[in-house]
Amino acid sequence: MTAAPAAVLAAHEVGYAYRGGRPVLEEVSVSVTPGRGLALVGESGAGKTTLLRLLLGLARPASGRVLFDGAELNPRDRAFRRAVQPVFQDPYSSLDPRRRAGRIVSEPLRSLGLLAPGSRAARREEAAERVAEALRSVGLPADAARRYPHEFSGGQRQRVAIARAIVSGPRVLLADEPVSALDVTTRVRVVELLGGLAETHGVTVVVVSHDLAVVAALCADTAVIERGRVVEQGRTADVLGAPSHPYTRRLLDSVPRLSRAARLGPP
Template sequence: MILEARDLRKHFRIGGGLFAERGTVKAVDGVSLAVEAGETFAIVGESGCGKSTLARLLMRLIEPTEGTVRFDGVEVTGQGTDLAALRRDVQFIFQDPFSSLNPRLTVGRLVGEPLEVHAPELPARERRAKVAALLEKVGLRPEHGDRYPHEFSGGQRQRIGIARALASGPRVVIGDEPVSALDVSVQAQVINLLDDLRRDLGLTLILIAHDLAVIRHMSDRVAVMYLGRIVEQAATTDLFAWPRHPYTRVLLDAVPDLDAPGGAKRSHVEGEMPSPSAPPSGCPFHPRCPHARDRCSTDVPVLEEAEGHAVACHFWREIEDAPRAASVRTRGPAAEARLALWRRAAGGARVVPAQETNEEERP
């Protein structure tokens, strides 16, 4: 395993003002996972479930309250960790390509900064050549290095962010909703670009996404988070064909079935996700679960693994014993039409360079 987390927790203290009581937000509450080298590992869940906090903990952008993170077998959460080496080997692609790039620096400076930090011995001429090569690798032109971020479209800015993440030669790249701020046609190009880079450079991708079609298209394994905990984890094909946790089923069924009359949904869950500052006792999903029983409100379910499929539910075996192939919401004529749109937008299996796309380029 190239990246592992064991019983990872991040609790934030809040309140304490004149009229406010102090409290604790349990953003990540006991997460354990292991990512294999070369795979694409996806983390999915509702907004506020702790996905982005978990990603920042894995890269040690924030310090954990408890638990450990190991990179390539070495713990990186203890004192004396070589953070410079960790930053070189694990890089981050941010969600918003508009705010993640310094508007005062040229693209060449933005992409070249990691080289200045991690390879200061590199002569300026070689550094400029490597920046130009990185821009070409992500579908931009070398002369784009002389421009500023505001001169590019959203998809091109995200390509710049990807080039910047690749500059240090990382082994793991974490993408925090890397395509959610982009148009659908541009999403296709960036998705295929990331997939090609993973294959060509031997990268390990950790992908955070809300779009289940993106997850199914790109990932090898999926972890489903709810209220700071992982409630289900499995290979992508297995999870989409047979979701075993009630929350995963609700999440998949929340996607309208465009192939059914009226885009019908097959299930409904009441209420919203509780606040992480006041989580319910027992199973965190039990206040909304249609299958909840008395035990669910008192006992926290452990993540139980069976044949490579891990589920944190007391009664998942009793809820349903047969696969629900019909639950695969990313299949069917409508879904195939969307994938066809993606393929056309991305030029088939090939990633179309930015200058060949219909993205508007400013002079």
């Protein structure tokens, strides 16, 4: 590989173990190339959520290194926090129930000091504007800012959470099973939204998922993780189109698909 674009975020041979437990990650290397969505695929207990926590700087690897823009990741670095934002699985747990959506979405702006210095009123106005813009990008009306989380449906909550993640203008979104808690019809729309944001906002989406359909729709690259190790990685088209590892093949065969459903018979 020559002249590959530099990775924004990369794990280099990382290992991790919870206190007194077996290692959950062993010598895992993945890298996030700008513009190429990356999928971390695997089943429960594979270690993919732990890997995401390392990439988010919420935990330190026991061995190996996590790199942001080529340098060792520093979780206190505001540039890093601004550039890498998470989206969670459960939209009921990811929004503070006692704050209005506007405050929730503007939190990164205030905490990261992204508002232009000026009077309190001017800053508040700027925040409101940028919140409205973020809400618009995720397909929510501007008056959503005044509502509390419980006044939204599950899909709308996930949109609020995505608005919070993009308001700081990040380069990478790390999404942990972002649609698995949603109904099917909502799921399609949130997948479309994430795909659209990748194009319009230039963010690279990293998706942790067990759902290969979501992966195929959103990510150019795929890493398959089984019991803490990457067993296969490469372009999604190659990994899913011509899987070389038996585990990948088994995963692929297990996905329930209408196109293969037993009870539908030949068209």
